[in-house]
Amino acid sequence: MPCAISTPAPVVDGAGAAVAPPLRPIVQATAPERYRVQFTIGQETHEKLRRVQALLRREIPDGDPALVFDRALTALVEQVQKKKLGATVKPRPAASIRPGTDKSVGGSDHLSRYVPRKVKREVWRRDGGQCAYVASGGRRCAERTYLEFHHVQAHAKQGPATFSNISLRCRRHNQYEAELIFGPRPPRADGLHPP
DSSP states (O other): OOOOOOOOOOEEOTTSOEEOOOOOOEEEEEETTEEEEEOOOOHHHHHHHHHHHHHTTTTSTTOOHHHHHHHHHHHHHHHHHHHHHOOOSSOOOOOOSSTTTOOOTTSSOOSOOOOOHHHHHHHHHHHTTSOOOBOTTSOBOOOOSSEEEEESSOGGGTOOOSTTTEEEEEHHHHHHHHHHHHOOOOOOTTSOOOO
16 A cells, blocks of 8 residues: 655745745665755755865766765764864874873862863763763663763862773763752742752
């Protein structure tokens, strides 16, 4: 039996003219490890696509948008991981400000909330890029967005920024655990609840 596709009702603008409603992006599995991706782009993005297709003509002779999209996402993932996680192929050792006087990370110096890039990389790898909060029933949170680096022993209670004391948490579980330690956040001056 064929599946009926519902068409959205036309939208009317302020002048009474019918305007097509915006189409929602589609990401749909079509076969094992194959997906159909459909979305609408603006004029500027279309021009960028055409420009990249021309620049990559030797590597992608037919200008296949799927291959261009894959290359763009690969470059974006590398860029974002480098910025957010300090991911790099050849990590540099931390520069010494004054040899022989620097304190080790997580030693007695707790003034900074800074989490070293090396620790971020190792924690991200260990936690699999997923919130590491485990509920009392043994179920681990599956969230992979809005992740934060969480101090297991709170920074305010002298918790060091070390691999063993830092863990990934989604924003909600990070706030939940902070409230367990410090109590609920006070209401904001404007009367709204804190985020």
